[in-house]
């Protein structure tokens with residue numbers, strides 16, 4: 368039975384839920400409706416490449432690449448917003464005098480994708496709530512290309528993040544299993560494939 372149904376509190380989600388939702392909407396659904404010992408077998412671990420890139424970034428000096436004169440780097444920042452019912456761990460936060468800039472590291476080829484933008488917008492909202500400073504934009508660091516890409520996190524991107532979060536919550540609250548991913552190749556190695564009997 369879904370424990371969330373016994374409370375009127377909003378279901379707490381994470382930015383990882385958003386990431387998994389874009390990979391396959393069923394994965395965050397399973398995470399939230401299944402007993403913990405089953406759900407936690409699923410891991411979407413960050414690779415060593417990302418860890419190495421974060422370490423390398425830590426040693427760099429200067430903020431010119433962010434378009435800033437100065438700032439402070441904070442790595443691995445845990446963020447939580449009761450207002451949004453959302454939490455997440457950000458790879459890097461640049462704290463400047465009058466604004467903050469989230470940086471998300473992605474071990475991926477092919478540029479910044481739509482789902483990266485949505486996750487960054489979610490981080491932007493979390494940062495604003497936690498640090499009480501505006502977040503005018505963010506950055507995705509593409510690890511294989513060693514490329515830092517400036518990404519807008521305006522009303523449009525934030526709205527899309529909120530719509531995705533609402534979709535995840537609605538599926539959990541109603542215990543309605545979402546449609547499977549359209550990329551069936553992802554199912555082959557998925558920890559939850561036994562629960563997706565309808566597509567096998």
Ligand code: SF4
Pocket residue numbers: 391392393394547548553554555557558559560561562563566
């Ligand atoms: S088996 Fe496929 S449809 Fe089912 S949760 Fe995994 S990726 Fe999604």
